[in-house]
Amino acid sequence: MASSNDSIKKTIIVALSLCLVCSIFVAAAAVGLKPIQNTNKDLDRKRNILSAAGMLESGKSVDEIFESVESRVVNLQTGKFATQEELQAAGIKAATFDQKSAAKDPKLSIALKGEQDPAGIKRRSNFSVVYLVKSGDSIDRIILPVHGYGLWSTMYGFMALKNDFNTVIGFGFYDQGETPGLGGEVDNPNWKALWKGKEIYNEQGEAVIHLVKGGVDSSDPKAAYKVDGLSGATLTSRGVTHLVQYWLGQEGFGPFLSQLRSEGVQ
Structure with a gap:
């Protein structure tokens, strides 16, 4: 035993x-x-930013191309580039700022409820990094991070705009968990190509771009504000519309982009 x-x-x-x-x-x-x-992870982030901006080139490394991209922090509460004093007070550095983590910190974010939260993000960081490509002292294009809830997941992406801060150069998601073949078609290059040349704001300065079911009629006078919806993925399409309108609207980058249009870079 x-x-x-x-x-x-x-x-x-x-x-x-x-x-x-x-x-x-x-x-x-x-x-x-x-x-x-x-x-x-950092290389993948840079690649997605460059892809949205249409800047990837064969024969050049991602890091090499990204040298022409400037990272700046925007204070979404003021609609302006954050000052050094604001960054120091918040403990933020543009090169290492993590917007996802900041959105979970009550000191660096605000809670969103009901109609305040069409994108379904629950909390919005008070700051966001934006990416500038300059020609001399002027901005040639700007790349903005956006995110919002679809059918099954929070979708994270980048949208690039021309220096009129209204016309889309490119748009794509780098992290999403939507249904393959349906909502997952947000990754389809053919669908992403439909965004190029679309306009965000109407004459009143409202973010009106949206996805439409059944496809866009090219003869429609408002076709510039419309993108083909995802076939069989109504809720994902609705989520894309909501997140784009939120982040380009008054609670997101809207005031910041309006300032750039009227005053230029400060």
């Missing part, structure tokens, strides 16, 4: 020892790979 108990104890000890050794290896691998993961 004692021999049997010794055998069980030895088995348990060996199993626990094996688990401990494996845990150490896994932890060491996670720590060792983290810098590589962070580098790949």
Whole structure:
């Protein structure tokens, strides 16, 4: 009987020892790979920004092209570029600012409820990084981060605008979990190409661009504000409309873009 108990104890000890050794290896691998993961994550972010702006070039690395892109932080509460004093007070650096994390921090964000939250994001960060491509001292194009809820997931993307701060250069999502073949068609290059040349604001300065069911009639005088909806994905299409109108509207980048149109870069 004692021999049997010794055998069980030895088995348990060996199993626990094996688990401990494996845990150490896994932890060491996670720590060792983290810098590589962070580098790949940053590279993917840059690639998606450049893709939205139509700036990817064969024969050039992403980092090389991204040298022409300037990151600036916008204070969404004032509709202006954040001052150094504001950034220091909030503990923010443009190069490392994480808008997702900031939106979870009550000190750096506001809660949204009901009609305040058509995009379904629940909280909005008080600050956002925007990406500028300049020609001399003037902005040639601007890339804005946007996100909002679709049918199954929060969709994260970038929208690039011309220097009239109204005309779309490109738009695409880099993170979404919508139904493949339906809402997941937000990743379809053919659908993303439909956004190029579309306009965001009407003559009253309202963000009116939206997706329409059944396709856009080119003879429609308001066709510039309309994009083909996703076939069989009504809720995802509605989510795209809501998130674009929210982020380009008065609660998002609307006041900031209006200032750029009227006063230029300060």
